[in-house]
Amino acid sequence: MDAQMKKGLLDACVLAVLSREESYGYKLIADLKDIIEISESTLYPILKRLEANGCLTTVSREYCGRMRKYYAITKGGRHKLIDYKLDWVQMKEIYGKIFGIGD
Amino acid sequence: MKKSNMKKSKFEKKLFKQLGSLPKAEKIKIIEYYNELYLDQKELGRSDDEIIAEWGSPSDIALKVLNEDAEIKLSENALKDGAELILADGISDGGADSKPDTDGAETPSAKAGDGDKRYKEIYERFKKKLGIGSEGAEKMANGNQEKQHGNQEKQRGNILKSKAFWIIYFALFYVTIPLTIALLAVVICIAAAVLAVFIAIFATDAGLIFGGAGGIVIGIITMFFNFNDGLLTLGASLIALGVGLLGLHIFGAVGRLFKKRKIEKKQ
Secondary structure (H helix, E strand, O other), X not given: OOHHHHHHHHHHHHHHHHHHOOEEHHHHHHHHHOOOOOOHHHHHHHHHHXXXXXXXXXXXXXXXXXXXXXXXXXXXXXXHHHHHHHHHHHHHHHHHHHHOOOO | OHHHHHHHHHHHHHHHHHOOOOOHHHHHHHHHHHHHHHHHHHHOOOOHHHHHHHHOOHHHHHHHHHHHHHHHHHHHHHHHHHHHHHHHHOOOOOHHHOOOOOXXXXXXXXXXXXXXXXXXXXXXXXXXXHOOOHHHHHHHHHHHHHHHHHHHHHHHHHHHHOXXXXXXXXXOHHHHHHHHXXXXXXXXXXXXXXXXXXXXXXXXHHHHHHHHHHHHHHHHHHHHHOHHHHHHHHHHHHHHHHHHHHHHHHHHHHHHHHHHHHHXXXX
């Protein structure tokens, strides 16, 4: 898959996973690996960017005597996810017209 | 256990070092992120070797993080540039004004001009996303102006670094060198004057403190010979000492304030 296209997809994938339930680093990677190829070093900048854009929020909670960071989707993140879904519909239409697929 | 902890801490130190250009707070966040991943995987019974091997080398991780950061910034700029290109090509106008591709293929704009409303709607939406349109175009124009201004600033900086500038500077020896010396002299004089003021204030304060302290001793002794004179001396000395100590306190407070601001700036 094209690297640039994959980057755009990763944001959508992270938000989609977090829309089901809040999650933490390792679990997020494990869930995402079922959908798309991703590494620990790839995930970090995505989380950072999404947090900076207000699409997700973080909270530290105690877990087995240590603090663990949990990521949760925000209202802005859910709106962004809807945008991604709409983009997918439009892209599907454009690709369909370009390559004569579908309809 | 000790060996595995050292391995992990060695990894973290290397990673911290490799993330050189990032701010310290950001580097700490990344280390904390990996530390959490490490602890989660240790709970699942994985060994340090397995965990760290999966992550890859610290230099590769750092490179990826830094590249991702740079690419995000680049792609934001590229998106704007791409939108400019689309505007320049006239694709956004659509219809009769648009030029076909050189190979004669139908352009999307021609498609829009043919009255494909749905297709046009899709393109309008993409245009909105890319920031094209009156608002978007204005934003880009302002952005370009800022870019040009930035480039001009860069050019000025580069002039000073160019050899030609210095050749001309020394060629006009009889004018430039004396002028430079005169300007330097003015700067040094102003700096010396400011320093002299600070020294004078400090010396006055020191004089008041020591003079006041000495005056108190003399005042007490004088009181045994001439009570009124001694009392007057004592009173004046106490006032001088008080003013001197107040001045010292103010100096200390100002010094602490500057130190605090310096620490805040560093952070």
